[in-house]
Amino acid sequence: MPMSNSEKKARIAVTMPRFSRYGGAESFAWRLSEALAARGHDVDFICGRCETEPPAGVNPVVVGRFGGTRLIKTLWFALMCDRMQRRGNYDFVFGMANTMNQDILRIGGGPISVFWQLSKQAWPEGFARSFKMFRRRLAPVNWLIHWLDDVRMKRTPRIVAVSHFVRDLIVRAHPHLKTDDIEVVYNRPDLSRFSPPSDEERQALRESANIGPDEVVIGTAATNFALKGVRHLIATLARLPENYVLHVAGGRKPDKYLRQARELGVEHRVRFLGKVEDMPSFYRRTDIFILATFYDACSNAVLEALACGCRVTSSALNGSTFFLPEDRVFPDPSDVPHMADMLLRLAQEPRPEPFAWPDDMAIGIEPYIAMIEKSILK
Secondary structure, X not given: OOXXXXXXXXXXXXXXXXXXXXXXXXXXXXXXXXHHHHXXXXXXXXXXXXXXXXXXXXXXXXXXXXXXXXXXXXXXXXXXXXXXXXXXXOOEEEEOOOOOOOOEEEEOOOOHHHHHHHHHHHOOOOHHHHHHHHHHHHOHHHHHHHHHHHHHHHHOOEEEEOOHHHHXXXXXXXXXOOHHHEEEOEOOOOOXXXXXXXXXXXXXXXXXXXXOOOOEEEEEEOOOOOOOOHHHHHHHHOOOOOOEEEEEEEOOOOHHHHHHHHHOOOHHHEEEEEXXXXXXXXXXXXXXXXXXXXXXXXXXXXXXXXXXXXXXXXXXXXXHHHHOOHHHEEOOOOOHHHHHXXXXXXXXXXXXXXXXXXXXXXXXXXXXXXXXXXXXXX
C-alpha cells in the first residue's frame, strides 16, 4: 500500500547491470523497484542497459556498457554506480551487483571461488574440465570480481543471502564473517503469474505444444547447459521408457547435446525450446521438473515449478531444495541411474496439492521493503 503522510518518502537507488524482467534476479529487482515506487518512494534503477518498460514511478538511470571486454564492462559498471550514487544523494542504496558501496547487498549468487570449486564437476573429467578451469583463472575479469566481492563484503553494513546454502558458502569464502552476520530471505515467485492450472487448462496447453496423451514430460530450465546438467539428463532419458520426453527451456546452441541425444537414440524425445517467454505455461504442461544443477544459489525455476503444481526434484547443490522433501533431493547430479529411478518414482505419484509457503520464514519482497523503510526512518 502507498505510504501515509506521516511516513518518510525517500530517494532510493536499486543497482543491477540489466533492467529486465527476464531472469530470476532481474525479475526480482524489477518487482522490488515497482513495490518501492508504489509505496511513494522516488526510485532510480541504476543499470548498464534497460531492456523493459519500467514500472510506474521508477526511473532507469542507464550508465551504458562501455568497453569491448567483460573486464572493462564490469569495472565500468562498478565505477559508474559509485559515481551515480554520489550524484543522486540517495537516502538508501540497494545493491544486487558487483558494486563497491550500498546499504543492503542482496547476494543472489555466491562467492566466485566457491562457485569454481563446486561447479567444475559439470564438465567432463580430463581435458574439458582442466581447460575450463584454466580459462577461468586466466580471465582478468574473474580476478576483478574476486576483488570486488572482497570489497563489498567488508564495506556493506547489511548482507542478505537468498538461501542458507549461499549464506554458508559466503562464510566459507569470507572467514571474517559469521553466519549471524548474514540474513536469509528466500525468493518467492510472482504468484499472480505462477499458479497451478485447472485440468482443462493443462490439457489445452499440452495439446497446443503437441504433447501426446501418454507422454511424460520432464522439464528443466538452463541457460548454461553444462552447469545445469543437461548432458546427464539426456543420458538419464536414455534409461527411461520411450514415452518419457525432455523439454529444455532457455539457452542457446544445443548442437553438441543434440549430437549426444542422437548417439543415444533419443534425439526424437528431446526438445530444446530456447528462450521461453511464457514460463508459467511451460511448467503447467510439464509432469516433472528436474534441476540437475552443479551449482544454484536458490533456483527460481524450482520455486516457480512448485508454485505451478509440478512434481519437482533437484540436486542438493541448490539453495531452493530447502522447500523440497528429502526424498526429492539427490546428492549427485551426475548420478544417472539415481536420477532415472527418481523420475520413474515421481511419474507414478499424483500431481501435488498447491504448494504452501512457510509462514515462519522470511520470503519474497516484503522483508526487503521492511528493512529499507526501517533503515530510512532511523
